[in-house]
Amino acid sequence: MESKKEIVIIGGGFAGLAAGVELVSQGHHVTVIESRGHLGGRAYSYREPALGTTLDNGQHIVMGCYHETLAFLEKIGTLDRIDFQQNLTVDFAGVGTGIKRFKAWPLPNPFHLLSGFLFFKGFSFEEKWALRHLAKALKALQGNDQAIRALDQYSVSEWLTAHHQPKSSQEKFWDIFNFAALNDSPQNSSAALFVRVLQEALFSGKAGARIGVPKVGLSDLYAEAARDYIERKGGNFLIKTKVHKIHFDLNEVIDIELEGGRRLAVETLLSTVPFTALKKILPENVLYQDPFFQPLHKLSYSPIVSIHLWFDRPVIDRPFVGLWGTRVHWVFSKQGTHPYVSLVISGGREEFKMTAPALIQMAMAELKSIFPNVVDAKLLHSMVSKEPEATLAPMPGVESLRLPQKTPYRNFYLLGIGRIQDYQPLSKVL
Ligand SMILES: Cc1cc2nc3c(=O)[nH]c(=O)nc-3n(C[C@H](O)[C@H](O)[C@H](O)COP(=O)(O)OP(=O)(O)OC[C@H]3O[C@@H](n4cnc5c(N)ncnc54)[C@H](O)[C@@H]3O)c2cc1C
Incomplete structure (x- = not known):
């Protein structure tokens, strides 16, 4: 030095x-x-006062590709406080669909993802076949920073549509991924940012694509x-x-x-x-x-609305599920003395204006429509947390x-x- x-x-x-x-x-x-x-x-x-549970201001996840974050946690000795998947695994569910699991196989890049899509029951054959256009587009952008920068003026929806991704597969996978990764709707997100995240998060190899949830x-x-x-x-x-x-x-x-x-x-x-x-x-x-x-x-900033719900019994037997066709984007199931579920609404500007009782009512109705266990469970306690400036708004043009x-x-x-x-x-x- x-x-x-x-x-x-x-x-x-x-x-x-x-x-x-x-x-x-x-x-x-x-x-x-x-x-x-x-x-x-x-x-x-x-410390959440009513039940004495330790509660985050909102659910956070990390990915294997967060190299600096993971090195930081390693240095301060807390990396083992994150529960990492072996391979990228994400469950999805909508009304009447049951759980559809995306699971990458332990194969070299990019076959880990190809295997995941190939066996993903959430996609039809046509939706899977359309992925070849996306793979071709991403390959052409590899190592070409100037070309990626040029995408900054387009939204993620425009880019996915330009590369022949059907609306249905956008809704069932890419939109939910976009909410999680960029914290806003695909219409409000820069295609350049999306491509960079895809390259880092999904296409940098199977270790980089794993999701880690803090314990x-x-x-x-x-x-x-x-x-x-x-x-x-x-x-x-x-x-x-x-x-x-x-x-x-x-x-x-x-x-x-x-x-x-x-x-x-x-x-x-x-x-x-x-x-x-x-x-x-x-x-x-x-x-x-x-x-x-x-x-x-x-x-500008994008908000996050989090809704925490405590039931008298476990209601969801997966660590997290991406939801189709609902205002809630993700639900996380938390274990412990008082198990609860944490719901995430990313970029939810409308939901941000709703009152806590209205948000809880909406969340309960959506959960009941997808998870049968919630119908009979008794809601013991609830909390809403709103973060107005959760992340920078990823709107087109943001890179510059x-x-x-x-x-x-x-x-x-x-x-x-x-x-x-x-x-x-x-x-x-x-
Ligand atoms: C609900 C929620 C969920 C999220 N989920 C994820 C996720 O899953 N993965 C992910 O990677 N990111 C996630 N994020 C984003 C992530 O939390 C933020 O990017 C990160 O915490 C920002 O850290 P920061 O240090 O840059 O800013 P901040 O956390 O805002 O820190 C800035 C600090 O500066 C202090 N400060 C401000 N003004 C002054 C002043 N004048 N004088 C002194 N101090 C000042 C503030 O009090 C604050 O403590 C999420 C955010 C939220 C809110």
Whole structure:
């Protein structure tokens, strides 16, 4: 390492903690500043008061292709708190269909997926046969970043239709995959992002395509362990401390002003806050006049609505099921002292406006129409959680709006809103 730096990280969410762990392990001194009373940002858990269950703010999954995430968990010693599938396996169900399982075989890339589609009872012969067009399109895009970038102006639905995927197979597989991977409808999602995720998640090999579900709450999965790691290596935290403004002088950050007026001199500054929070802490002249930051005015977020339901008996005997023809996209079955099911509605802008009782009523009706066990089960308890800014909206055109890690300011870096394909390890960026 060239020189040890004094680094201030704004934000104690996943990005801030992962950056903190990486930087202290490289020998830098790190201070993480977090406005809330707890770490974890948009991925945290808490004690649900009525039943005493540890509950996440919303279901999170990881995939084998999340290389940096998995390396981070390994470093802080919690990778074994994720339950990984041996091979990609996803159950689907709709009204009167029973469960249709997609199961990739343990074969080399891309035969693991081909085997999955070949034996997938959710697809008709015609739907399977149409996949050859998609395979051809994906092959042509392999290693061709420019061609993928050009797809950014199209939606996922437009791209799938252009490659002869029937509406029925879009609804039964690709749309549900899109909701899970990009957190929005295929009409509102960039085809470029979709292709990148497909290439990384499904077509990078059988290990990359496996889905992992945390066995513990998110705070136990990473937030506490990352905090311990950073502190053990000499880093420190300022919790319940809000950054009010970043102060610049010509081409560098001079200091940050905390709420209450205290100022902290800064050598190197890393912002990991959502873009809405970043807009509040940048000075007006920088936010509105510096061309680098202008894309911030065009970005938006996609919400996630989660509904947790506790029954008097187990109702779904699969870890998770993708749902056909319902407003709920995914249902996860959680074991433990008080088993429950967690329902996910991605990009649900309409559902976001609904009241909790209306959401629960809708969810119960949808579950009963698909899972016969729910009809006789007694609902003991329920909770709704709404995250308005769960992820960046993946709308067409979003690729060109995401900001690189390096800003025009010598000692100021951004994390969490960059392009996936431009991501560089921090050791190379700082
Ligand atoms: C319900 C739900 C389900 C999801 N499911 C998945 C999934 O399955 N897989 C997946 O990969 N991703 C998923 N995501 C997305 C994932 O949670 C986020 O991408 C990730 O948590 C973002 O982390 P971050 O550190 O970039 O931002 P954040 O978590 O938002 O962290 C930023 C932190 O900065 C703090 N902060 C903000 N302003 C200030 C300030 N002025 N001063 C000091 N601190 C400040 C905030 O309090 C926050 O703690 C999901 C998100 C939600 C909400």
